Amino acid sequence: MPLLSGLFYSFFKSLVGKDVVVELKNDLxxxxxxxxxxxxxxxxxxxxxxxxxxxxxHMLSVKNCFIRGSVVRYVQLPADEVDTQLLQDAARKEALxxxx
Amino acid sequence: xxxxRSVPPPSEGVRHxxxxxxxxxxxxxxxxxxxxxxxxxxSWFDGSGMGFSLEYPTISLHAISRDLSAYPQEHLYVxxxxxxxxxxQENAHDDDDEDKSSEEDECEGITEIRFVPSDKAALxxxxxxxCECQALHPDPDDEDSNGDFDGDEYDVEEAAPEHGxxxxxxxxxxxxxxxxxRAEGQATLQRLEGMLxxxxxxxxxxxxxRTDEANGEFDDGMExxxxxxxxxxxxxxxxxx
Numbered sequence: 001m002p003l004l005s006g007l008f009y010s011f012f013k014s015l016v017g018k019d020v021v022v023e024l025k026n027d028l029x030x031x032x033x034x035x036x037x038x039x040x041x042x043x044x045x046x047x048x049x050x051x052x053x054x055x056x057x058h059m060l061s062v063k064n065c066f067i068r069g070s071v072v073r074y075v076q077l078p079a080d081e082v083d084t085q086l087l088q089d090a091a092r093k094e095a096l097x098x099x100x
Numbered sequence: 101x102x103x104x105r106s107v108p109p110p111s112e113g114v115r116h117x118x119x120x121x122x123x124x125x126x127x128x129x130x131x132x133x134x135x136x137x138x139x140x141x142x143s144w145f146d147g148s149g150m151g152f153s154l155e156y157p158t159i160s161l162h163a164i165s166r167d168l169s170a171y172p173q174e175h176l177y178v179x180x181x182x183x184x185x186x187x188x189q190e191n192a193h194d195d196d197d198e199d200k201s202s203e204e205d206e207c208e209g210i211t212e213i214r215f216v217p218s219d220k221a222a223l224x225x226x227x228x229x230x231c232e233c234q235a236l237h238p239d240p241d242d243e244d245s246n247g248d249f250d251g252d253e254y255d256v257e258e259a260a261p262e263h264g265x266x267x268x269x270x271x272x273x274x275x276x277x278x279x280x281x282r283a284e285g286q287a288t289l290q291r292l293e294g295m296l297x298x299x300x301x302x303x304x305x306x307x308x309x310r311t312d313e314a315n316g317e318f319d320d321g322m323e324x325x326x327x328x329x330x331x332x333x334x335x336x337x338x339x340x341x
Contacts (some may be wrong), residue, residue: 002227007142007292010292013291013296014292026160026181026210028160028179028210030161033114033296038235038322040238042231042234042235044231048163055123062163062164062165062166062167063159063163063164063165063166063167064163064164064227065162065163065177066161066163066227066230066234067160067161068156068160068161068229068234069238070238070239071160071161071181090292100330
């Protein structure tokens, strides 16, 4: 389903430069600025900080990182950066387009 | 299987080779060796031929560490989605090291590896080479990706097998624009960005985008008749309509 990754790829591209928190499936949360994203939703962050330094102290020393898309559980975004209605509308529209 | 003790370093597709690189596995130094960032796997071997290899899907993240107050040398930090002990054998649970988060890990555990090159200027190349190779190994296509998702195994990557499986995916930064997208992707981006640009500041309750569950919802939506209302597919979202 190329649609899904296309939609979120576009969505995350529109958020490049914004501050996000990426929560991994291993429970690590990384706060940083979204530098770039690829079609597999691999994420590069800059100026990162770790929200749970006791658990992963070694992460404190890194500045830029590449996060494999498949290990991401959530991407937390500032609420005022997300137009959820728009996103839903876009998804609906894409679904209808896909059917034509 | 994460570690392949008997597999030699790859001879083909080596994007970056860095000699005089010390490997530190969960805090234990393994001595100096050579790091091979190859398209098939990431390998490190010392002078005597002892070493280990990592499969890219097991690498959760990698990064350049430059803060000398946190670690005395600049290095390439790699987080592996598996538990490895110092005998370089995969271990499902390592109960000996209580400073690890073993009791909190619901899956295989975490291993932190540092590759410390003597040539610090090589770190950027090592990092970039790993990024490129990581992007060559998206998760395999899941047959259940058409809506029957159980949650933790659903990945967006599985939803895009046609998109450049033979291509080399590229990161899209905002400055680069849409050059990496195909025509329909560009149309999507323009449509979406156009819609986003028109949006007025509103109050929203949802602060996160769930890349797994949300995709499942969209996925289900595409299988529903176009004429049916789709409000129900967003019921998991936190937004009050």
